[in-house]
Amino acid sequence: MTTDSYEGGLDGAVIAVAGAGGPAGRAVLQRLARSGGHVIAADADPERLARAVDDARYDAGGADITGEIVDLLDLEATQDWAARIEKDHGRVDGLVHLVGGWRGSASFPETELADWDVLHDLLIRTVQRTSLAFHDGLMRSPGGRYVLVSAAGAAKPTAGNAAYAASKAAAEAWTLALGDSFRKLGGDGGPGAAATILVIKALVHDGLRAERPDAKFAGFTDVRDLAEAVADIWNRSATEVNGTRQWLTPPS
Template identity: 40%
Template sequence: MSAGRALNVLVTGGSGPSGIATARALRNAGHAVFTVGSDAARIEAAAAEAGGGVTPLVCDLASLTDVHALRATVAGAAGRVDGVIHLVGGWRGAKGITDQSDEDWDFLERNAVTTLRNVTRVFFDDIADSDTGRFAMVSSTAVGSPTAGGASYVAAKAAAEAWTLAVADGFQRTQSGRKEDPVEQRSAAVIFVVKALVDAAMRAKAPDRRFPGFTDVDELAAAAVGLFSTPAADLNGRRLPLGS
């Protein structure tokens, strides 16, 4: 655990409500926060909304070259990244199996899988070398009960989950599971599992709707902050349900 040390945390997919809430919560917890988006105006506005001291950065996370450049930028400004909260995603659905489109699959594969693969490959060593290294992604309860209409979405989320569990295995093999001179587990990769996310703007647009089972973005943000004060051995490789 960080024992009060300020950590460098990257929030990818930082332009949306969940990214803003998570960046704000991490900043309020005393960490140095870098929030990442693909559109300069949107990520700058999001960082300003999250609060002073949150640094906006622009990157195409689907480009491995651009993610390497992102790491160089953060390293030059603050040093090693201790944690990544990966909030890139998106939804595409259909009526059934036969109308699942290649366009939707390409969108989902790019956002849910490729961005995650790139970020974890580039930042794996940073997180593994940190005293309190954490990686987290957000998945869906639909992975456990896939529907025909959501086939492409669920398949992409399942692939992202599998990759994240492999990252967790990588952390374990380099630390507590090392054959020679094992050390205390200090890095962890986890999966937050939600039905769907809800924020204040969504509630304001539909004041009579209850959003049953949804997870508020502030709850997600609090869970992200909590990762850094929870022992890695209690987290690594876990699926953590949120919401009720």
């Protein structure tokens, strides 16, 4: 592997997925593994993680997917996780950040500042720790990628989503700063690694459709389509995707 993209597949790529315990995590794990990647999943919930890993491994025909409980609010623990991956596999080629959470209110005056405390941890501090922990390893990779999944609300906050939108916007800014680091350290040849933001309105999956059969989910992104978009980041050059927002839902 001598270029900065994995056109045609992810054979041999080593990719970590943070916040992998939900439906989006299962879809991303399965898609990356089917492309030939060695996928290491992390989540704070042991049962959710085990279920997602087992389901994704089954869906991908017994592919190489493992799981590990990691406290992503602990920088040292996150650094240890990144170091173990690189030591065990000889490289680390990606970190997909799926850690999510939502808090909102009926109106702006009803905003609970406690919601900010929760979202600050989930949506910002986890990005800070994973980006710092994986930065050097991704720079050493021939095609390192840091992929953040964000929300359209970060660019167009609504009255009841102040804490959520502000948290997402902060996470985006942090990720773009990571991309600037990759650019500056990449030298004259451009960045070898890339930090990219995938922007959605919201996610939908088969279980949610079954729960709400009459809902239209207009503008929502299916988790399988998200997984395709995640995998495609490795098919494109670092120069093309570094420091960019890729809109999966057209901005309104």
